[in-house]
Amino acid sequence: MELDDLKHAYQHAGAEPKNTEAIRNMLNAGSHPVLRRIRIQLIIEISLWSVFLIAFYNIFDGHQKPVAVNALLALTVVLVLIHSILGYKLTAHQVEGTSLTESLMNYGKRISRYGRVAIITRVAAILSLMIYFTSTIEFTTQKMLMLGGMLLIIPVQVFMLRKIWNKRADSIRAAYESVAG
Amino acid sequence: MKDEFLERISANQALIHKVCRIYRNTREDREDLFQEIVYQLWKSYAQFRGEAKFSTWMYRISLNTALASFRKPTFIYDRNATVPDRSDHPEGDDREERLFDAIKMLEDGDKALIALYLEDMSYTEMADILGITENNVGVRINRIKKKIKQYLTR
Numbered sequence: 033m034e035l036d037d038l039k040h041a042y043q044h045a046g047a048e049p050k051n052t053e054a055i056r057n058m059l060n061a062g063s064h065p066v067l068r069r070i071r072i073q074l075i076i077e078i079s080l081w082s083v084f085l086i087a088f089y090n091i092f093d094g095h096q097k098p099v100a101v102n103a104l105l106a107l108t109v110v111l112v113l114i115h116s117i118l119g120y121k122l123t124a125h126q127v128e129g130t131s132l133t134e135s136l137m138n139y140g141k142r143i144s145r146y147g148r149v150a151i152i153t154r155v156a157a158i159l160s161l162m163i164y165f166t167s168t169i170e171f172t173t174q175k176m177l178m179l180g181g182m183l184l185i186i187p188v189q190v191f192m193l194r195k196i197w198n199k200r201a202d203s204i205r206a207a208y209e210s211v212a213g
Numbered sequence: 214m215k216d217e218f219l220e221r222i223s224a225n226q227a228l229i230h231k232v233c234r235i236y237r238n239t240r241e242d243r244e245d246l247f248q249e250i251v252y253q254l255w256k257s258y259a260q261f262r263g264e265a266k267f268s269t270w271m272y273r274i275s276l277n278t279a280l281a282s283f284r285k286p287t288f289i290y291d292r293n294a295t296v297p298d299r300s301d302h303p304e305g306d307d308r309e310e311r312l313f314d315a316i317k318m319l320e321d322g323d324k325a326l327i328a329l330y331l332e333d334m335s336y337t338e339m340a341d342i343l344g345i346t347e348n349n350v351g352v353r354i355n356r357i358k359k360k361i362k363q364y365l366t367r
Contacts, residue, residue: 132343
């Protein structure tokens, strides 16, 4: 069986055609399977951080802490939210280039960059929270040891995030290499 | 613009189905990929200037989405999940089925190349879509043909 003979079979293959209305619904981000999940996650994240941003000053005695510490925490929360929104946009716009290899290469670079920023924002968020809650504490040896223990969260988070983002970037790199040959 | 886009996508949707069939193994994954492709096509439609054929442009975006989007690890090969537009000729069905089975065993990049080849695209068109040289296209097509032939004659 020659491959050229199979061209006809391939060209006439298909599936149950979808009607125009079904396709029209697919143009909305709300019906996109991955974007829908990210959007729900984003809404929850934004809501929780917004509540935190509004309430932290009163609930956690912001008036007793230095202005710079309050500002640092607020700024970090805003950065975390901006970063999450950029993640949504990254998934929504995968095509960027005039050929498949160019587009995959650009997307891989964007994912790597986004992954690096994800690690930086996560570390900044942890440090800001720790600075905020320890800014008015009088440190004893025991408290210092506890803080040291809590700081161990950072390398664990860095390790986990690096693993996740490297895996994603590697899969795009593999796809690029497979196409480029 | 939206209506014009929908009309063109509806007319060429078999192309998307074929890409989904090549790159995903279960009906659910194929449905998800179909939606992702349509969404990316719509997002990129403003950049389509008509310099290439619409189907050529569609293939580039569809393959891009299939390769770049997140894939859930699946272990089930749902061979009968998508029922193609079958002719009444049972041999034709089997031939099509076997062809897709053969394509699926290839590497992702080679799947893209053979899909374009089977659509009767020229080496120049294939090279433009993939962003590789025509020489690279020629060498790889010959290699893929051999692999598929081996699989089909097993």
